[in-house]
Amino acid sequence: MKPKISRQCEARFSHLEPAQLSLLIERADQLRKRSGSPATLLDSWVDRVLRADQRRLEQSQDHQSGIVSGVLGPSALVDTLTGTVRAEVLSQSPVAGDEVTLALLGGKYVVAAVAPRRTKLSRPNVDTGLEQIIVANVDIVVIVVSVGSPPLHPRLIDRYLVAIEQGGAVPAVFVNKLDLLEDSAELDCLDAYRSAGVTVLLGSAAKDEGFEQLREHLVGKVCAFVGHSGVGKSSIVNRLKPDAALDTGGVSEGYGRGTHTTTTSSRHCLPDGTVLIDTPGIRSFGMYRLTSSDLEAAFPELAEFDCRFGDCTHTHEPGCGVRSAVDMGAVAASRYDAYVRLRQELEM
Numbered sequence: 616m617k618p619k620i621s622r623q624c625e626a627r628f629s630h631l632e633p634a635q636l637s638l639l640i641e642r643a644d645q646l647r648k649r650s651g652s653p654a655t656l657l658d659s660w661v662d663r664v665l666r667a668d669q670r671r672l673e674q675s676q677d678h679q680s681g682i683v684s685g686v687l688g689p690s691a692l693v694d695t696l697t698g699t700v701r702a703e704v705l706s707q708s709p710v711a712g713d714e715v716t717l718a719l720l721g722g723k724y725v726v727a728a729v730a731p732r733r734t735k736l737s738r739p740n741v742d743t744g745l746e747q748i749i750v751a752n753v754d755i756v757v758i759v760v761s762v763g764s765p766p767l768h769p770r771l772i773d774r775y776l777v778a779i780e781q782g783g784a785v786p787a788v789f790v791n792k793l794d795l796l797e798d799s800a801e802l803d804c805l806d807a808y809r810s811a812g813v814t815v816l817l818g819s820a821a822k823d824e825g826f827e828q829l830r831e832h833l834v835g836k837v838c839a840f841v842g843h844s845g846v847g848k849s850s851i852v853n854r855l856k857p858d859a860a861l862d863t864g865g866v867s868e869g870y871g872r873g874t875h876t877t878t879t880s881s882r883h884c885l886p887d888g889t890v891l892i893d894t895p896g897i898r899s900f901g902m903y904r905l906t907s908s909d910l911e912a913a914f915p916e917l918a919e920f921d922c923r924f925g926d927c928t929h930t931h932e933p934g935c936g937v938r939s940a941v942d943m944g945a946v947a948a949s950r951y952d953a954y955v956r957l958r959q960e961l962e963m
């Protein structure tokens with residue numbers, strides 16, 4: 616039988632990746648076996664593991680701070696003043712962009728503490744529904760979409776915009792692969808985002824188009840690139856790096872796994888102070904703990920209209936100013952549809 620913890624105990628570790636939680640449970644089970652105790656729920660053994668870790672960390676003399684570049688299973692790659700080091704992850708669960716304190720234990724680095732996050736981008740874990748943070752402490756999240764291959768997916772933009780707003784960063788959209796554009800009507804849906812106040816930039820990583828504006832927009836900021844696989848996130852990051860010599864070990868292909876997909880985030884500093892974080896592609900993007908005020912904040916263009924009822928949801932009420940605005944073309948129907956669809960996913 617697989618060693619287990621209770622549901623309540625599991626909920627306490629919602630910040631951990633599944634692989635990290637498995638590791639913690641495994642260590643708790645080893646501790647139990649060593650003490651000769653019978654197999655039961657491991658909740659109290661997990662606490663013992665955590666207390667032991669904490670004691671080890673407190674006893675460590677050698678602390679250093681750094682910023683997480685990427686997390687690979689039970690270890691994190693951390694950029695420190697003296698270079699990038701691999702650090703073991705114990706009960707803490709850092710993500711790319713996290714500011715962490717490292718402790719040196721028995722010649723190995725361990726993540727001792729994760730600083731409170733200024734901003735974050737979260738989604739629910741596909742299997743557990745618990746919060747999964749994709750990236751932390753970024754100023755701008757660039758939603759990368761492409762035209763042609765894969766074709767433009769505006770619905771994903773709407774979802775990202777809500778999640779970025781929830782997490783406190785500022786969104787931007789970069790439409791890549793402009794060299795593949797056959798029908799400019801594919802770009803019509805972008806006006807709705809501009810009207811909503813979102814910066815929309817266009818370009819081609821392959822043809823080095825649109826990068827002056829992109830650089831200008833990102834300069835000095837910490838920026839994450841998110842979006843579907845294959846839209847060109849890693850190509851864009853490669854393009855933004857000033858010279859290929861800095862690009863060691865396959866920036867776009869994870870850390871030497873020999874595959875052609877980005878499997879972990881990675882962090883790249885430019886000489887002008889801009890920081891770029893490439894993230895793995897996603898298939899779908901769920902909403903984490905979506906509330907109606909999150910939706911209001913993410914659809915500012917709907918707030919400009921007066922409705923008969925103060926608590927109008929703009930879905931069925933009579934005298935709804937938003938719906939008349941949509942009918943008159945003052946609000947993009949695509950954005951309104953996105954709003955209505957997202958409302959159906961609200962947390963009850």
Ligand SMILES: Nc1nc2c(ncn2[C@@H]2O[C@H](COP(=O)(O)OP(=O)(O)O)[C@@H](O)[C@H]2O)c(=O)[nH]1
Nearest residue numbers: 791792819820821844845846847848849850896
């Ligand atoms: N035609 C064209 N292909 C591109 C462009 N940018 C990236 N690609 C290609 O799209 C594929 C996916 O790019 P990649 O950067 O790995 O996408 P990611 O999964 O979002 O990181 C690769 O074959 C790239 O060469 C572009 O601007 N135009």
Ligand SMILES: [Mg+2]
Nearest residue numbers: 848849867877
């Ligand atoms: Mg990639």
Ligand SMILES: [Zn+2]
Nearest residue numbers: 922927929935
């Ligand atoms: Zn209304």
